[in-house]
Amino acid sequence: MSELAIEPEPQTQHLAGSQLLIKLLERQGVTHIAGIPGGANLPMYDALTSSSIKHVLARHEQGAGFIAQGMARASGEAQVCFASSGPGASNLITAVADAKMDSVPLIAITGQVPQAMIGTDAFQEIDTFGLMLPITKHNWMVRSAEELLEVIPRAFEIALSGRPGPVSVDIPKDVQNQMIEVDNLPSPGVRQANPTVETQQVETMLSKIGQAQRPILMVGGGIVYANATQALIEFAEKLDVPAVQTFMGLGVLPSDHPLSLGMLGMHGARYTNLILEECDLVVGLGVRFDDRATGKVAEFCPKADIIHVDIDHSEIDKIMPSVLSIRADVGDMLQSANAMLETNTRPVWRKRVEQLKQAYPLILDGEDDLFRPYGAIKTIASLLDDTVNITTDVGQHQMWVAQAYPINRPRQWASSGGLGTMGFGLPAAIGMALEQPERKVICFSGDGSLMMNLQELATAAEQDLDLKVIVLNNRHLGLVRQQQALFYDNNLSAVKFHPDVDFALVARALGMQGVDLGLVDEPFEALKAALLQRGPCVINLPICETEMVYPMVAPGGANRDMICGECA
Amino acid sequence: MSSNNLSLLKLTVNNHPGVLSHVCGLFARRAYNLEGVMVRPIADSESKRSRMWLLVNEEDRLQQLIRQTEKLVDVISVEQHELEGSVFEHTEDFFV
Numbered sequence: 328m329s330e331l332a333i334e335p336e337p338q339t340q341h342l343a344g345s346q347l348l349i350k351l352l353e354r355q356g357v358t359h360i361a362g363i364p365g366g367a368n369l370p371m372y373d374a375l376t377s378s379s380i381k382h383v384l385a386r387h388e389q390g391a392g393f394i395a396q397g398m399a400r401a402s403g404e405a406q407v408c409f410a411s412s413g414p415g416a417s418n419l420i421t422a423v424a425d426a427k428m429d430s431v432p433l434i435a436i437t438g439q440v441p442q443a444m445i446g447t448d449a450f451q452e453i454d455t456f457g458l459m460l461p462i463t464k465h466n467w468m469v470r471s472a473e474e475l476l477e478v479i480p481r482a483f484e485i486a487l488s489g490r491p492g493p494v495s496v497d498i499p500k501d502v503q504n505q506m507i508e509v510d511n512l513p514s515p516g517v518r519q520a521n522p523t524v525e526t527q528q529v530e531t532m533l534s535k536i537g538q539a540q541r542p543i544l545m546v547g548g549g550i551v552y553a554n555a556t557q558a559l560i561e562f563a564e565k566l567d568v569p570a571v572q573t574f575m576g577l578g579v580l581p582s583d584h585p586l587s588l589g590m591l592g593m594h595g596a597r598y599t600n601l602i603l604e605e606c607d608l609v610v611g612l613g614v615r616f617d618d619r620a621t622g623k624v625a626e627f628c629p630k631a632d633i634i635h636v637d638i639d640h641s642e643i644d645k646i647m648p649s650v651l652s653i654r655a656d657v658g659d660m661l662q663s664a665n666a667m668l669e670t671n672t673r674p675v676w677r678k679r680v681e682q683l684k685q686a687y688p689l690i691l692d693g694e695d696d697l698f699r700p701y702g703a704i705k706t707i708a709s710l711l712d713d714t715v716n717i718t719t720d721v722g723q724h725q726m727w728v729a730q731a732y733p734i735n736r737p738r739q740w741a742s743s744g745g746l747g748t749m750g751f752g753l754p755a756a757i758g759m760a761l762e763q764p765e766r767k768v769i770c771f772s773g774d775g776s777l778m779m780n781l782q783e784l785a786t787a788a789e790q791d792l793d794l795k796v797i798v799l800n801n802r803h804l805g806l807v808r809q810q811q812a813l814f815y816d817n818n819l820s821a822v823k824f825h826p827d828v829d830f831a832l833v834a835r836a837l838g839m840q841g842v843d844l845g846l847v848d849e850p851f852e853a854l855k856a857a858l859l860q861r862g863p864c865v866i867n868l869p870i871c872e873t874e875m876v877y878p879m880v881a882p883g884g885a886n887r888d889m890i891c892g893e894c895a
Numbered sequence: 896m897s898s899n900n901l902s903l904l905k906l907t908v909n910n911h912p913g914v915l916s917h918v919c920g921l922f923a924r925r926a927y928n929l930e931g932v933m934v935r936p937i938a939d940s941e942s943k944r945s946r947m948w949l950l951v952n953e954e955d956r957l958q959q960l961i962r963q964t965e966k967l968v969d970v971i972s973v974e975q976h977e978l979e980g981s982v983f984e985h986t987e988d989f990f991v
Contacts, residue, residue: 456913457916460917461920461924464968465917465967465968470912485968639966641965641966644958644959
């Protein structure tokens with residue numbers, strides 16, 4: 328998407344709105360659009376056939392939305408999905424809302440019934456503007472073909488600027504068909520300049536960190552989106568301050584970096600949460616203090632002051648009151664800080680952190696057994712290198728992967744963090760594979776989550792992607808089961824699936840390979856062969872339904888109160 | 896105006912369809928208490944801008960509310976305004 332094709336457009340062109348739309352998308356550098364055609368977006372699809380843009384036909388509009396998200400999460404560029412009116416648009420909603428929660432630049436373009444029919448309860452009419460309004464950064468209903476000249480570049484600008492996020496553009500069919508004369512096409516929309524970093528605020532921050540005895544960095548998705556990983560590593564190393572990562576920040580620090588304390592919060596390691604109990608300063612860098620990270624807010628880091636750096640002003644003091652806040656692109660701020668920093672050491676605090684690490688390690692129970700969750704994840708990681716991309720669905724498997732898979736670079740990891748959407752993993756993996764075909768992509772899923780967008784296996788097969796779906800199959804909604812076991816007196820309600828699904832057979836039925844490790848004589852060899860071979864494949868890996876994600880902080884509880892399994 | 900908890904916000908916004916939805920939608924989904932709204936186009940702006948007066952009951956979260964409102968693309972500016980002498984003065988009689 329880096330080369331923007333901007334050639335002079337000298338003569339007046341006679342274009343339909345739909346042709347103009349496609350032309351504007353081409354000029355934005357769009358190479359793939361995921362979507363599904365229908366009655367109200369037929370003109371867009373008619374115009375698409377004469378375009379260089381490759382269309383990826385999803386099997387459900389939610390799949391299309393997550394395919395575009397996968398492309399956007401891998402590249403950082405704004406990506407487009409198409410849907411028709413009515414159910415097409417409403418099926419996109421979950422993927423758009425998910426993009427809002429995780430700050431993903433997604434552009435949802437929907438067809439709408441002709442303007443003359445709006446408000447008449449026409450066939451496949453729905454109030455897309457009203458539905459998209461609360462889950463986008465901004466959204467439009469386009470009322471004339473001419474408006475597209477302004478709206479489309481602006482849609483990209485808004486999706487990419489500041490804190491990224493989704494936008495939606497609803498285009499009535501008569502606008503798509505309207506002919507207009509265009510003399511000059513507008514410049515493509517690009518990310519607006521970041522706010523200027525106030526050097527004095529950075530100095531104040533550094534002086535507060537210098538005065539602190541036990542400071543901690545808390546790093547999140549903002550570092551990934553600001554392409555600030557190297558600046559962050561330099562910052563942490565110069566300060567000699569350890570860093571906890573949020574779920575969205577996994578990969579910012581390589582998992583074996585000496586200053587990395589792993590993921591904090593509900594399923595963080597015991598040492599990670601206990602270090603936060605002792606720290607006296609938390610420097611939040613591109614984080615939003617999500618409840619899964621903080622636990623009970625009133626008891627989060629009880630001895631610490633908060634410094635908060637974020638580009639989104641409304642995140643400052645939303646959850647955690649700060650003693651100092653800097654509204655800036657976190658990458659710009661880190662560069663400014665690094666230029667001022669001398670190398671420091673903090674032997675006393677680092678020693679205490681090491682003590683806690685040794686005393687309260689992350690215990691990965693069963694990590695040597697392929698048919699235990701951590702064992703499965705560790706085995707798979709051992710067969711692959713850091714070039715692969717990883718997606719997950721939502722549930723126990725997601726947390727096991729977050730704890731145990733070595734995520735070592737930014738944008739290696741795509742998972743539904745804020746909205747927690749089951750069904751995210753497979754279509755997002757398709758998007759990552761389309762965006763970066765040179766990389767293998769591994770989708771860790773569960774038997775509950777995979778069912779929620781199972782139809783996209785057919786899309787993956789059709790696109791012949793190097794994509795592997797690992798089904799950690801416990802025949803249950805495992806994380807719900809876990810909560811019922813722990814907090815509802817083991818009163819299991821609506822969490823078991825009857826009968827067992829043969830996922831390997833499902834995969835073959837939808838046009839790709841399938842392996843069931845529970846049914847082969849040499850499961851490790853079968854896993855290795857399936858992983859290393861090029862092409863789409865579903866790998867079913869049976870696990871026991873009583874497996875738990877530990878440690879766990881009860882929802883609403885303080886992070887110090889961790890429930891442990893073997894580790895008590 | 897009698898209540899001490901009320902604040903008055905003066906918004907300058909783009910005047911086109913959907914702007915009021917964006918503002919009211921924000922207040923609804925973030926559960927901000929909105930006590931009154933008055934909107935008219937700004938006279939000398941050739942109808943390109945509107946003025947929106949919002950009477951809000953959110954003492955503790957006012958800064959957060961203002962920052963969220965400022966993020967809306969069609970909101971050009973948000974200012975706090977004195978309650979005294981405001982557009983809502985002497986309107987009680989219309990709400991009995």
